[in-house]
Amino acid sequence: MNIVEENWPQILKKMKTEYCSSNIAYTTWIEPLTVYELSEDTVYILVKLKASLEHIEEKYMLPFKVCIAEVTGYEYEVSFVTEDNAVIHRKKAIAAKKQKSSAVLESANLNPKYTFDTFVVGSNNNFAHAASLAVAESPGDIYNPLFIYGGVGLGKTHLMHSIAHHILEKDSSKKVLYVTSETFTNELIDALKIGKNGNELAMTTFREKYRNNDVLLIDDIQFIIGKESTQEEFFHTFNHLHVSGRQIIISSDKPPKDIETLEARLRTRFEWGLIADISSPDYETRMAILRKKEELDGLERYHIPDDVMQYIANNIKSNIRELEGSLNKLIALSNLEKKPIDIALAAEALKDMISPDNIREITPELIMDIVSEHFNVSIADLKGRKRNAEIVLPRQIIMYLCREMTDTPLKAVGALLGGKDHASISHGVKKIAADLETDEALSNTVSIIRKKLNPL
Numbered sequence: 001m002n003i004v005e006e007n008w009p010q011i012l013k014k015m016k017t018e019y020c021s022s023n024i025a026y027t028t029w030i031e032p033l034t035v036y037e038l039s040e041d042t043v044y045i046l047v048k049l050k051a052s053l054e055h056i057e058e059k060y061m062l063p064f065k066v067c068i069a070e071v072t073g074y075e076y077e078v079s080f081v082t083e084d085n086a087v088i089h090r091k092k093a094i095a096a097k098k099q100k101s102s103a104v105l106e107s108a109n110l111n112p113k114y115t116f117d118t119f120v121v122g123s124n125n126n127f128a129h130a131a132s133l134a135v136a137e138s139p140g141d142i143y144n145p146l147f148i149y150g151g152v153g154l155g156k157t158h159l160m161h162s163i164a165h166h167i168l169e170k171d172s173s174k175k176v177l178y179v180t181s182e183t184f185t186n187e188l189i190d191a192l193k194i195g196k197n198g199n200e201l202a203m204t205t206f207r208e209k210y211r212n213n214d215v216l217l218i219d220d221i222q223f224i225i226g227k228e229s230t231q232e233e234f235f236h237t238f239n240h241l242h243v244s245g246r247q248i249i250i251s252s253d254k255p256p257k258d259i260e261t262l263e264a265r266l267r268t269r270f271e272w273g274l275i276a277d278i279s280s281p282d283y284e285t286r287m288a289i290l291r292k293k294e295e296l297d298g299l300e301r302y303h304i305p306d307d308v309m310q311y312i313a314n315n316i317k318s319n320i321r322e323l324e325g326s327l328n329k330l331i332a333l334s335n336l337e338k339k340p341i342d343i344a345l346a347a348e349a350l351k352d353m354i355s356p357d358n359i360r361e362i363t364p365e366l367i368m369d370i371v372s373e374h375f376n377v378s379i380a381d382l383k384g385r386k387r388n389a390e391i392v393l394p395r396q397i398i399m400y401l402c403r404e405m406t407d408t409p410l411k412a413v414g415a416l417l418g419g420k421d422h423a424s425i426s427h428g429v430k431k432i433a434a435d436l437e438t439d440e441a442l443s444n445t446v447s448i449i450r451k452k453l454n455p456l
């Protein structure tokens, strides 16, 4: 069973409560639908009655996308198939899988949507884009390292993945590795721990993984701040790669000179190559990004008027992730409330996203969102009853951070987490507090989440 099938009952329930105008609408259109297949990025949903295909596509495509993303924590495209074309779809899916270049297979860490083709170039990012293209064309040659910095959600990861895709498309034999600095740090902590227990191979394996690359991309380097052993190891990894002409690409929220706790020798090295910044997009770029998303996601059929796009672009200014999210929200709302897409509806859709001063309060809901995104675990699972470690750990981290960073009573935290009792919340808080004393990787992860919540 895949992740969508597993969560199908919850997805249908969400569709029912949030997007169906009546019980009859639900039982007629939604209830009979089943998951036909899940490919890498698309959920194929089987429509039993051929005649209803068009109506379902028109009305429920986006709501399904939203519900699936909210329940599973993964964003998938949605495609509806009937029994007739299901076989054709299956064949196509198999063929597509086979065709998938060995390059993309090798670089499982890359998001297939983050390519240069889907990246909108504007005055805020044209230098970083040009530098990235130059590096992608001849890795290891001109700008090494390439250091890209900029605020949250402005496209650093997108650009890094674009470089990696480009290099692999040109030469699929190149060894390319993309990781976040959190992964690097936690894997190092684990290797050191296993090493201490007598397994000397662990460190060798770690070093091989990071040194045996033509291109190494490390995202969010600011999170290795202040960790001596990680900085030491990264220093040697860096030197090893650099000396042998291998390309290093680094991203951060600040330029090297402003990362205060970065060791001087690393700072100097980061400044050896080229430093490129991405700033907030201007109005024209925001409009271009909205139009690009409309095209890429097949949203033209909603005929979103210009003044609505302008309204969004005028109000969501500093984070492209939110700019994209607002468009999805608007369309979902229009489907749900059966209202035309106009400024009034856009104002309703964006009301929670527009804040005059852009200051976020740390609330239990925000903690839950950030933890859910960080661990790639759905909100539904966090609120649910599953007891597997992948869910329990983030759930307990939420309990702990709510206790540490907000004044919310434990009872209310329990309610937020789907009605857990006071004792479970208290246990979760204590467990994380105790583990933080001994578990360095956990402490690293929790401090990264804290920084995401409170970047200042």
Ligand SMILES: Nc1ncnc2c1ncn2[C@@H]1O[C@H](COP(=O)(O)OP(=O)(O)OP(=O)(O)O)[C@@H](O)[C@H]1O
Pocket (backbone or CB within 6 Å): 114, 118, 119, 120, 121, 125, 150, 151, 152, 153, 154, 155, 156, 157, 158, 159, 220, 289, 292, 320, 321, 324
């Ligand atoms: N210039 C752009 N053109 C098209 N889409 C963009 C552009 N910049 C960012 N995006 C989109 O915005 C979203 C956020 O971008 P991304 O994750 O790359 O940001 P980031 O700077 O790495 O954020 P963070 O600081 O949270 O790591 C992604 O969906 C990305 O595709």
